Structure formats: C-alpha cells, structure tokens
Amino acid sequence: MKVRGHRVEPGEVEAALTDLPGIGQAAVVARRRADSDAQALCAFVVPAEKAAAFDEAAVRAELEQSLPSHLVPSVVRAVAALPETASGKTDRNALPNPFGEGVDEPGTVVAPSDAPGPGPDITAVTAGIWARVLHCEAAGLDPSSDFHKLGGDSLAVLEMLTALGEDVLGGASEQRFLDRLGSLSGNLTLGRVVEALEELRSTS
Structure with a gap:
C-alpha cells in the first residue's frame, strides 16, 4: 500500500x-x-x-x-x-x-455521538509527534510539557506543524491552527496545543 x-x-x-x-x-x-x-x-x-x-x-x-x-x-x-x-x-x-x-x-x-468529538486520540498522536521531533519519550510527556524547554527550535516547530497537519488536521484547518499557534508561542505546552487542536476539530 x-x-x-x-x-x-x-x-x-x-x-x-x-x-x-x-x-x-x-x-x-x-x-x-x-x-x-x-x-x-x-x-x-x-x-x-x-x-x-x-x-x-x-x-x-x-x-x-x-x-x-x-x-x-x-x-x-x-x-x-x-x-x-x-x-x-x-x-x-x-x-x-x-x-x-x-x-x-x-x-x-x-455510532458517533451528536456532539463533535476530538477524532483520533489527539493527545496521544500529538505526544507521539513531539517525541519524534524532540527525540524524547512520549510516555514522559504531560499537559505541562513545554516544547521549547524540551529543546524545540523554530525548525522543530515547523516539523511539528507539518506532522500535525498530516496526522490530525485537514488542509483547511492547518492555516487556522498556525494562526492560533502564534498566540501560544510564548507558552507552547502539550496541553495548550491539544486544546487548540480539539477546538479546531470541533468547529471545522
């Protein structure tokens, strides 16, 4: 395949x-x-x-x-x-x-419920992407984990965005997430990223 x-x-x-x-x-x-x-x-x-x-x-x-x-x-x-x-x-x-x-x-x-859900396990998928990009253990990540404190630079942020776009978001939502990420850049924690992803999926 x-x-x-x-x-x-x-x-x-x-x-x-x-x-x-x-x-x-x-x-x-x-x-x-x-x-x-x-x-x-x-x-x-x-x-x-x-x-x-x-x-x-x-x-x-x-x-x-x-x-x-x-x-x-x-x-x-x-x-x-x-x-x-x-x-x-x-x-x-x-x-x-x-x-x-x-x-x-x-x-x-x-059958899915009437209320929109987050789709695939967004926390697990996002943690897996962070682990891959930052070369750390996904099991050691929690909502307070900070992307930059874990060694993420601007290139790592771009790599994360690309992976999230492929694994979680559709093309239409990717730019909206990028815009939202700008307000999170000073405090880019796993919990806040997941929250933003779930909000975008629920409104898409």
Missing part, C-alpha cells in the same frame, strides 16, 4: 508491533481521514494475556525507536480480537475507520 507518498509493507509494521511486549496480534491498514482525501496508516492490536493496560502513546513511542517515521501508524487501537475471513485469515476489510467511527468489539461500529 502507499501512504503519504511512501510505499508501506503492512507486514513489516505488524511484525514490529508484535515484537513489543504486551501485544499478541496486530493488523495494519490504510484508512481515509474524515476531513480530507489523505490516507493514514492505522493499526489494530490485540493485547497479550495478562498485559498491562494498553497505552497508545507508549506503543507509538516504541515503534519510533525501530521504524522510519512514515511506518509509524497515526492511530493504534486495541481490540478484543481481529476479525477473520471464513478461511481464518485476518479480514482487514472488516476493520473500521477510526477517523470516522468509534471502535468497540472488532467489526462492530459504534
């Missing part, structure tokens, strides 16, 4: 996921974002028995240590089991689109 101009072998990403402690099975697919025509890499994983509570940000941070950035899924969702075809193979076509629908049991779509 091709995602964001890069050739992606799902098996390579799935192998990296199942190599992580606490993950028993994995399936990787490309799904279209609700607010654009862009395809994003999405992973569905089945936690191993007796595994600790699933932490999407921690999983993405681990993958960033072993995979190129274009192979790190934008979204990683834990499910009870992967859907199967009649022949017992993983039915990737039955996996939902996490950008437009909720995920409960595999193959079961949870």
Whole structure:
C-alpha cells in the first residue's frame, strides 16, 4: 500500500508491533481521514494475556525507536480480537475507520455521538509527534510539557506543524491552527496545543 507518498509493507509494521511486549496480534491498514482525501496508516492490536493496560502513546513511542517515521501508524487501537475471513485469515476489510467511527468489539461500529468529538486520540498522536521531533519519550510527556524547554527550535516547530497537519488536521484547518499557534508561542505546552487542536476539530 502507499501512504503519504511512501510505499508501506503492512507486514513489516505488524511484525514490529508484535515484537513489543504486551501485544499478541496486530493488523495494519490504510484508512481515509474524515476531513480530507489523505490516507493514514492505522493499526489494530490485540493485547497479550495478562498485559498491562494498553497505552497508545507508549506503543507509538516504541515503534519510533525501530521504524522510519512514515511506518509509524497515526492511530493504534486495541481490540478484543481481529476479525477473520471464513478461511481464518485476518479480514482487514472488516476493520473500521477510526477517523470516522468509534471502535468497540472488532467489526462492530459504534455510532458517533451528536456532539463533535476530538477524532483520533489527539493527545496521544500529538505526544507521539513531539517525541519524534524532540527525540524524547512520549510516555514522559504531560499537559505541562513545554516544547521549547524540551529543546524545540523554530525548525522543530515547523516539523511539528507539518506532522500535525498530516496526522490530525485537514488542509483547511492547518492555516487556522498556525494562526492560533502564534498566540501560544510564548507558552507552547502539550496541553495548550491539544486544546487548540480539539477546538479546531470541533468547529471545522
């Protein structure tokens, strides 16, 4: 499959996921974002028995240590089991689109509520991007984490914006976020960035 101009072998990403402690099975697919025509890499994983509570940000941070950035899924969702075809193979076509629908049991779509939600886990996605750009651990980030104090310069801010535009925002919202970011530049914390992203998604 091709995602964001890069050739992606799902098996390579799935192998990296199942190599992580606490993950028993994995399936990787490309799904279209609700607010654009862009395809994003999405992973569905089945936690191993007796595994600790699933932490999407921690999983993405681990993958960033072993995979190129274009192979790190934008979204990683834990499910009870992967859907199967009649022949017992993983039915990737039955996996939902996490950008437009909720995920409960595999193959079961949870209808979105009337109130607009933040879409994919914006905090986890943003923390993963910060970890990649700033070369730090996503698991160590919290809402008070300051981008500049963690070593982010103007080039790092541009890299973050590009990644957020691809992974969270559509093209129409990207400029609005850039305008909003100007007022946050003196106090660019993870919490304030996530708040701005969620506000833009709710009004888009």
